[in-house]
Amino acid sequence: MVQDFLKKQLETKGRRLLIPQEAGLAIVKGAVLFGHQPSAIESRILRYTYGFNLRVPFKEGIHPESNKVVEDDGQVKCKGAFRPFVNAGTSVTTGEVIKKTITLGSRETDSLVVYYRTASDVILTNDRRLNKLFSIKLRDILPNDAENRQPMTYQFMFGETEVESEILLPKMNFCGKVSYKFKLQ
16 A cells, blocks of 8 residues: 555656565565674664753743752753753664763762653653663762762763663763663664
């Protein structure tokens, strides 16, 4: 049905729809190849957008008043905001590193939560369309004298089926590593 509709639409514009024979078999062959030789797959297109639970500058009319907070330095922020660091549709190669510099919102912050989503209009982490991927307990990996408010470089490294995370504190010449194994989709 879909093929017929597309063929008709394209024919009216003087174009043709080409459908390779055994197109479904190509997916099975790729899965078998990946099972036997994972390094054969060099890149993948991400199905999800990945991001953090962070405080961002509060925007009237976009963020709910209930999420509005005033920081110690007087900045008005939105707590519980979803801040993407890599978007769905992005092509990533095996071993690629995506870096994002972030500053956590308060001294009480004890974890960095990473979420994923398919919906494009999610702005808060309490949205039911957002899924928690993992949480990094900062007190378990950061040095005792680290201040939460200093900029941190977060690295997300894509492996074959594993994602490795690093938190870098440039001021302290520190690198904390955390590995997570989950199915990349």
